[in-house]
Every structure is written in structure tokens, then in C-alpha cells.
Amino acid sequence: MNTTSSIPDVFGQAELGPLTLRNRIIKAATFEGMTEGALVSDDLIEFHRRHAAGGVAMTTVAYCAVAPEGRTERDQIWMRPEALPGLRRLTDAVHAEGAAASAQIGHAGPVANGKSNRVPALGPSVSFNAQAMQLTRSATRADIERITRAHADAALLAIEAGFDAVEIHLGHNYFASSFLSPKINKRRDGYGGTLTNRAKVALGAARAVRDAVGDRIAVLAKLNMDDGVPGGLWLDESLQVAQWLERDGSVDALELTAGSSLLNPMYLFRGDAPISEFAATFKQPMRLGIKLVGDRFIRSYPYQEAYLLDSARQFRAALKLPLVLLGGITQRATMDLAMAEGFQFVAMGRALLREPDLIDRVRQDSGTRSLCIHCNKCMPTIFSGTHCVIA
Numbered sequence: 001m002n003t004t005s006s007i008p009d010v011f012g013q014a015e016l017g018p019l020t021l022r023n024r025i026i027k028a029a030t031f032e033g034m035t036e037g038a039l040v041s042d043d044l045i046e047f048h049r050r051h052a053a054g055g056v057a058m059t060t061v062a063y064c065a066v067a068p069e070g071r072t073e074r075d076q077i078w079m080r081p082e083a084l085p086g087l088r089r090l091t092d093a094v095h096a097e098g099a100a101a102s103a104q105i106g107h108a109g110p111v112a113n114g115k116s117n118r119v120p121a122l123g124p125s126v127s128f129n130a131q132a133m134q135l136t137r138s139a140t141r142a143d144i145e146r147i148t149r150a151h152a153d154a155a156l157l158a159i160e161a162g163f164d165a166v167e168i169h170l171g172h173n174y175f176a177s178s179f180l181s182p183k184i185n186k187r188r189d190g191y192g193g194t195l196t197n198r199a200k201v202a203l204g205a206a207r208a209v210r211d212a213v214g215d216r217i218a219v220l221a222k223l224n225m226d227d228g229v230p231g232g233l234w235l236d237e238s239l240q241v242a243q244w245l246e247r248d249g250s251v252d253a254l255e256l257t258a259g260s261s262l263l264n265p266m267y268l269f270r271g272d273a274p275i276s277e278f279a280a281t282f283k284q285p286m287r288l289g290i291k292l293v294g295d296r297f298i299r300s301y302p303y304q305e306a307y308l309l310d311s312a313r314q315f316r317a318a319l320k321l322p323l324v325l326l327g328g329i330t331q332r333a334t335m336d337l338a339m340a341e342g343f344q345f346v347a348m349g350r351a352l353l354r355e356p357d358l359i360d361r362v363r364q365d366s367g368t369r370s371l372c373i374h375c376n377k378c379m380p381t382i383f384s385g386t387h388c389v390i391a
């Protein structure tokens with residue numbers, strides 16, 4: 001704590017549920033593309049070891065799918081006993097650098113690539129996935145119950161693998177988030193219509209995880225504040241969902257995000273839209289199509305530091321739950337601002353892809369400036385090993 005005020009020092013120790021973290025900075029999940037055969041590779045271990053060595057308190061392993069059809073592509077880890085030895089080696093490597101490890105668990109729902117997974121993607125309602133050029137199947141009640149249980153099983157596997165935390169994905173129009181969205185969820189049963197119904201999948205997953213893990217590890221959820229699409233989830237409803245999560249006691253902290261990987265991907269990132277680099281990851285004729293009309297789907301939004309702060313403030317005002325501020329955090333002044341505004345943690349993605357040791361350097365010199373220019377050319381590298389193309 002600061003001696004002069006009750007504003008926490010971002011580099012001081014912090015409690016997160018049962019965990020004590022060495023500081024308040026979390027490496028946000030950035031899908032690594034280093035999991036051939038849906039298993040941990042040495043490259044993935046080294047990726048997270050470097051982030052741990054670079055000074056973050058906790059690094060987040062993206063994206064640990066809870067079921068095989070919940071992957072955005074076939075080479076993504078899904079949580080099963082076969083993945084355990086590699087995950088254990090990864091958490092050991094992170095712990096050896098003095099950091100904690102979090103597993104992002106979730107189900108990609110309509111964002112999953114059914115062609116690559118060789119199983120149709122699942123969503124609340126039948127919809128078209130333009131990337132996979134495939135229809136998404138409407139999840140049955142049995143699918144929902146199975147996926148809910150799979151979240152609990154994945155969290156138990158994460159404990160076995162030595163993770164200190166799990167982060168439940170409730171954003172970006174993945175499975176739980178697509179149920180929350182009034183635009184995507186057109187169901188007429190008990191999972192559609194009212195917010196109470198649309199929130200059942202998200203609340204159910206969080207509750208199932210908490211029931212399974214108790215207080216053995218920290219439980220975070222990454223929740224959409226808004227989908228960034230007309231008719232999608234917006235703050236009036238997401239605030240209510242956050243309050244329900246708080247009341248239920250199922251999560252130790254909420255990481256606040258926005259956007260839709262399905263309908264408006266750049267809303268989450270802000271900065272340049274890497275359309276030609278993205279197109280190059282596809283075969284013809286998709287490549288040409290994306291080059292020609294990609295700017296309609298991949299709309300760009302101007303970057304500014306801490307671009308989600310205005311929305312996140314609404315959550316800070318309405319909740320007591322610890323909150324993680326995310327989105328365009330690159331420097332000490334913004335971290336301090338987040339602390340002053342009452343956020344308990346900050347999470348950072350692209351700036352740490354550019355410089356994994358940025359946090360140590362910011363700790364030593366608070367004037368350190370990030371070299372990330374938010375060109376977003378790291379995004380298309382998720383298909384071949386996520387990295388900054390400049391570094």
C-alpha cells in the first residue's frame with residue numbers, strides 16, 4: 001500500500017481469492033498457436049516462461065477448451081488427461097520464475113471452426129460462421145448440461161496440472177457470451193428471451209467451476225461489457241450479469257472485456273486492422289474475398305490508452321468484486337490510474353507480446369514506454385505461433 005493514501009501500489013503483493021500474487025499485473029490470454037496435436041509444446045512453455053520471467057504476477061494460458069468442439073481450431077488444447085503432463089511442465093516453468101499460472105477455460109461456441117474440428121460448432125441458435133463457411137448447430141439442453149459439467153472437469157484438471165487460477169471465458173461471443181447476446185440467442189426455451197434465461201449458461205458455468213474447485217485455486221471470469229454490435233449485449237444487461245456473479249460468489253474477480261470474435265473482432269483490439277495479413281492465412285477464394293470486402297467484417301477502431309476504462313468504470317461503481325482492467329494498457333501511469341480508479345488488477349496483452357520483459361523495466365523505471373504500436377499484425381500470427389512481427 002502507498003503510505004500517503006489507500007491506493008494500492010501496482011507492484012505491491014495482492015490477494016486474489018486464495019492466491020497471493022507478487023504484483024497486480026496479469027498477462028492476458030493471447031492464443032499462442034503453439035499446441036500442435038492439441039498438446040503443450042516446448043515453445044508454449046518457453047512463451048509463458050518468458051512472460052513469467054519478465055515480471056508479471058500471473059500469466060494466462062489461452063485457450064484451454066473444455067470440449068473438443070469448443071476449439072476455434074483443431075490444434076487448440078482441450079482439457080483432457082492426455083494434456084496433463086505438458087500442462088504440468090508449463091506450470092512448473094512459470095512457478096520457477098516466481099509467477100502464477102492461470103488457465104483460460106471456455107467453449108468457443110459459434111466461434112469454433114467446425115470444419116477444422118470436424119464436429120459442427122454449437123451456438124444458442126442456428127447461425128452462419130463466415131470463417132468456417134459453415135452453419136452452427138443449435139445446442140440442445142443435453143449439450144448445455146454437458147458443457148457446463150465440462151467447465152468443472154476442466155477446472156479440476158487445471159488444479160491437477162498445477163494451475164493457480166482458472167479464467168472462465170464469458171466474452172467475445174464464445175459459447176456463454178453467445179447465449180448472453182440478444183442478437184445471437186434467438187431461443188424460445190428457458191435459455192432464451194429474458195436476461196435471466198440468457199445468463200443461465202454463464203452463471204451455470206461459473207457456479208459449476210466454483211463447486212468443483214472450492215477455494216483451492218482462484219476463479220476469474222472474462223466477461224463482455226458489450227459486444228460492440230447493434231442489438232448485442234450492452235452495459236445495462238452485462239452490469240446485471242456481473243452483479244449476479246458477485247451475488248453468487250462464484251468468481252474471485254472479473255476481467256472486463258468487449259467485442260465479438262464472430263461479428264466485430266477489432267472492437268476488442270482497437271488500432272489498425274491487419275486485413276491483408278489476415279487474408280494471407282486463408283486459401284483462395286477466401287483470401288481474395290477477405291482482401292476485397294474484409295474491411296466490412298474487420299472494421300478498425302482508433303486506439304487509445306485504456307480504451308475500455310469508460311465502460312469499466314460503470315462496473316467499478318456498481319460492484320464490490322475485485323476487477324481487472326484490460327484493453328490498451330501499456331505504461332505505469334495507466335496502471336496507477338487503474339489503481340486510483342479502484343481496479344485491483346490490470347491485464348495486458350499486446351504490449352507484452354512486443355516486450356515480454358516490459359513489466360520488469362517499468363518497475364525499474366516508471367517512465368518506460370511500450371514499443372507496441374497496435375498494428376495488430378500479431379493477430380494473424382495466432383495460426384502459426386503468436387508473436388510480435390516487429391520484435
Ligand SMILES: Cc1cc2nc3c(=O)[nH]c(=O)nc-3n(C[C@H](O)[C@H](O)[C@H](O)COP(=O)(O)O)c2cc1C
Nearest residue numbers: 028029030031062063327328329348349350378379
Ligand atoms: C494475438 C492475440 C490473441 C488473443 N487471443 C485471445 C484468447 O485466446 N482469449 C482471449 O480471451 N483473448 C484473446 N486476446 C485478447 C487479449 O486477451 C486482450 O483482451 C486484448 O488484446 C486487449 O488487450 P491489450 O490492449 O492489452 O492487447 C488475444 C489478443 C491478441 C493480440
